[in-house]
Amino acid sequence: MRDDGKARLAILGPLKGRGAGSRVAGRFEQRSASREDDGWGSGHDFSDASGEALESGPDTVVTTERARSIISRNQSPDIGFSQSINPYRGCEHGCVYCFARPSHAYLDLSPGLDFETRLFAKTNAAELLRAELARPRYRCSPIALGVNTDAYQPLERRQRITRELLEVLAETRHPVHLITKNALVLRDLDLLAPMARDKLVQVSLSVTTLDNRLAARMEPRASAPHSRLKAIAGLHAAGVPVSVMVAPVIPAITDGELEAILGAAREAGAGAASYVLLRLPHELREIWREWLAQHYPERAAHVMSLVAQMRGGRDYDSAFGTRMRGEGPFAQLLASRFTRACRQLGFTRPPELDCSRFEPPRISAASPQGSLF
Structure with missing residues (x-):
């Protein structure tokens, strides 16, 4: 069992470079551990072997995962795609508000610190994608890349799994919608620009705030706001259709920036826009409340009151049709x-993306991928 880190958070405050403050227990965990003082100060010792105080928290650990399938499918009426790919599990960006955090509970890991420090890289993703696109029954529709966790998180610089997936999609002329908050997307302009000319790609850049200090606390390892605006400008200059997502809009924290974010993104070259209200499913409620208590203690009650007003009196309402935008006077405003x-x-x-250009990949009979069928 691992120390949940709550005692350390209470004494030393937020971890530098991390969004979550502790290892909030997952909803499927049977046991959890917490630090207790034995009267000799041991419960208050948060130093490493050299005696230095631990400020940055646990290191990032990456595990290779050999996935069994790579394309996920959904029938949600709230999103504009039915197929998606997530090259990674967990996300080092560490965005404290990330709605995907509870998915780490399925791995018996914490949606808190583990989500941003215990990462899994699907190193066979491109191989699986090629095999799935080659299936006779496959019907082409746009694939969203990087939905549950960011496909361009810092880990991508070394792993290059997103790059490999894009190479397969470009080769087969398959339409793709990229969703990210990392300027690393500009690395792949050599693939994206030609695809854009054939109406095969769209990119959405998520911008939560224009305040660098707030971004550093709320989304510590994502690209800074000005870097995302530069990424929008770079994509636009290369002819790649780019949108801005104001996501999430957080009442009494970032909602006052809504018009400013839209204006800055438009000036940078974004052609379309969308927004998503703060979502707090499962364990994320505790993670978010913990963050509020650390960074906005005087405002926490007001923030959660506004959230409840838009969620039918609860922290979250998962109903289709309202989960992205909320309801009530504040949501209508x-x-x-x-x-x-x-x-x-x-x-x-x-x-609109063009699905008519799709050309299934050819897989030779001698290929070991044949065993996947």
Whole structure:
């Protein structure tokens, strides 16, 4: 069992470079550990072997995963795609508000610190994608890349799994929608620009705040806000259709920046825009409340009151149709502000991706991939 880190958080405060403050227990865990003082100060010793205080928390550990399948499918009416690929499990960006954090509970790991420090890389992703696209029954529809966890998180610089997936999609002329908050996406312009000319790619850059200090606390290892705006500009200059996602909109924390974010993104070259309200499923409720208590203790009650007003009196409502935007007066005000700003700035709908160009990959009979069938 691992120390949940709550005692350390209470005494030393937030961990430098990490979004979550502790290892919040997953909903399937049968046992958990916490630090207790034995009266001799041992419960308050948070130093390493050299006696230095531990400020940055646990190191990032990456495990290779040999996935069995790579394309996930959904029928949600709230999102505009039915197929997605996640090259990684967990995300080193460490965004404290990430709705995907509870997925780490399925691995018997904490949706808190483990989500951003215990990562899994699907190193056979490109191989699996090629095999799935070659199946006779496969029907082409746009694939969203990087939905549950960011496909361009820092780990991608070394692993290059997203790059390998894009190479397969470019080769087969398969449409793809990239969703990221990392400027690393510019690395792959040599693939994205030609695909854009054939209407095979869209990119959405997520921008939560323009405040560098707030971003450093809330999404510590993601690209800084100005870097994301530069990424939007770089994609636009290369002819790649790019949208801005104001996500998540957090009441009493970031909602006042809504128009400013949209304006900055439009000036950088974004052609379309969307927004998503803060979502707090499962363990994320505790992780978020813990973060609020550390960074905005005087405002925490007000923030959660506004959240409840938009979620039917609860921290979260997962109902289709309202989970992305909420309901009630405050949610309606946000929707009105967003609509008005988009109209004034001249945002349009993103272009449709072209599925007619898809060419299934050829896999020789001698290939070991044949065993996948």
